[in-house]
Amino acid sequence: MTAVVRILLRRVALLVPLLLGIVLFVFVVMRFSDVDPASAFFQGANPTARQLHEFRERNGLLDPLPVRYVRFVGDLLHGDLGTSALTRAPVLDQVGTALPLTLQLTFLGLAVAVVTALAGGVTAAVYRDRLPDQVIRVVSLVGVAAPGFWLALLMIQYLAVDPGWFPAGGYVNPADSVTGWLRTMALPAVALSLPVAAQLTRIVRTSVVEELDKDYVRTAIGSGLPPLVVVGRNVLRNALVNPLTVLGLRVGYLLGGAVVIETIFSLPGMGKLMIDAVQNGDPAVVQGVVLTTATGFVVVNLVIDILYLLVNPRLRTG
Template sequence: MAVIARILARRLVLLVPLLLGIVLFVFLVMRFSDSDPASAFFQGANPTPRQLHDFRERNGLLDPLPVRYFHFVGDLVRGDMGISVLTRQPVADQVTTALPLTLQLTFLGLAVAVVVSLVLGVTAAIHRDRLADQIIRVVSLTGVAAPGFWLALLMIQYLAVGEGWFPTGGYVNPADSFTGWLRCMTLPALSLSLPVAAQLTRIVRTAVVEELDKDYVRTAIGSGLPPVVVVGRNVLRNALINPLTVLGLRVGYLLGGAVVVETIFSLPGMGKLMIDAVKNGDPAVVQGVVLTTAVGFVVVNLAIDILYLMVNPRLRGAP
């Protein structure tokens, strides 16, 4: 544990310049975009040039760019993401309200992708070049090619509208009804996770096949250990390194895909908040959502790094 703690501390130190770089990138993109916070604030009010100037002066928009960046970072450290020009509410409050739903959708989709890919990938590897392997490979290839929004529309058409098994959209708080929450989250989670599961299935199959061909596996099976025990205890542990790498990268897809999925299923999460902010010209909210998503991606990849260390102790000697 002490080794893991030291490595984790080093990774956290390296995250500081990375996060500052992300903040700088978002800051520059928003400052050099066509959006004008002053015009957005007075949207539809026909402000005078004097009113626009006073607003910009009062909010530091006329300060030099380095000064504005310094104040921007300071505000973020205090948890201040600015004020929404549309609702006149703190952006941090809106993000805090929308974030739990997006996290639920993302991690539910992540869990589905991991379980499906492990089951199908290991099954295909064990039955290599047989019928089950061929079917799983064709299905996974189809899943890789299928975009998430297309799957979402198909599921709505056939499983929600056609069969009536699930609602077409909306959200139920799990504290009010867990079964209602599960029904309204099933189709969004499936449409978000199946393309990721398809890609991971192919990678898991390849990694497990490579491990099954190694001498230690033949020795273990030859010594009388059941193949299921060998696969579960040794093969998977060594085969999960590559899938974990891809999983860390695909978290970005899940977070980005949530924008589309939440819009299709009318879920009041970060994606819908982002779309509404873009449509209504609310730069502070767009900025807050992008920053929160980027930080979430970095944090999840840090968690993946920790999983590396748990799965493969040899990596604990890595810098």
Template structure:
């Protein structure tokens, strides 16, 4: 346990330079973008050049880049992401309001992807080179090639418009009605998760096939253990190491893809906040959304690394 705690601590410490690099990258991209906080602040008011210059000077927009970066990092450490130049509200408040919905969508989609990939991947491996395996291969290839927004439109047309099983959009808070929340989130989560499930299915199938060909599986089956027990207790645990690593990378896709999916289904999450900020030229909000998404991706991958370490004893012993 001491060794595991050391390795976890080491990975946590490595996050510090990584997060500083992410902050620097986002800072530079936003500073060299076409978005002008001064123009957005006076939007529709026809300000003079003197007013624009005064706004930039009062808000430190004319300071050298190193000074502005240091101030920016200091504000982030204090939990301050700036003020929206349009709503005059703190960006932190807007992000904390929109983030829970995006997290709900991303993790519900992650749950769908994990369940579907395990069912299809294990089934394809057990029935390899037979009809179920061939059908699952075709379905997984189709899912990998299909973009999430196209799947979203198909799901809306089939499940919402043609049959009325789910609403076409909108959001119901789970505290108000859990069944209503599930109805409004099912189609967006499915559209977001199907491409990820298709990719994971192929990886799970390959990993399970490799494990099924190992000697210990033949020994266990030959000794009289039911194949279901062997697959569930031994094969699946050993085979999930590689898919778990890939799953960490796919979480970034789920968080990023939520931007498009939320727009299609009219969900008031980080995606809608980002689109509205880009449309209205509000750089502080765009910056806050991008930073929050990037940090979330890094933290989730840290959790995946820790889980990978815990379920892989060979990695612990090698380290």
């Protein structure tokens, strides 16, 4: 068994207790929340105390917490996230409808952030302490300080409402129109990605500057290799380890930020689903959205770990 396979197996094995811990945390928080599943089920029906008791007994809500937790984990292993108290539909179906849009928004935002950070960070490092570097550093500092929801509101006002270049909200399925899908997703993806892009730009710049000051770079350029070849083939690959570390952490921000951005742009994704569930007192849907989002964050960080191994061969022997 190679070292890479052993490292990957160890990473995957660590996911099991981590996911169980997430499930336990969500279970405990939801069970001690103020929302009563029985009252939520009979919302607006003015149930009697007997009806509430029968519902709790029928659904095992009166069992001890350890028994309920084991049953809860068993249901999750069978793909059962519960039933919505509002629509009476399986939560898994609602999550399955909303999740693709959130993934589209998250990965579009991730792509914009990565491309912007690489272009800005490398340019700033190559032109260190000159005008392009100073401009990029100021812009990235403003981007780090600017909240995503504020950027979203500015974009709606100055790119959607006044000139009408983009729609101010709504969603078009890419199967119906790719152009319409891009127009509806452009502003949300940019608003979501700019704070992450700004932070990554500064980290990419610092990492590339550190690599450019090393002896092997001066030797390669002195031997006649074009600077662009040295930067693209050697410097950038060695400088990507630190930005990848931050990128793995910022994916959680992208998933969490999608909740606010989807609400602002009226996108029917996981964020809007959870906001509606919180407002309507639907604990099963809130629980399903949180578990799905947390699981996605863990899986993405596993992918980032794999990228570490591809980018930096020294980690394979660690």
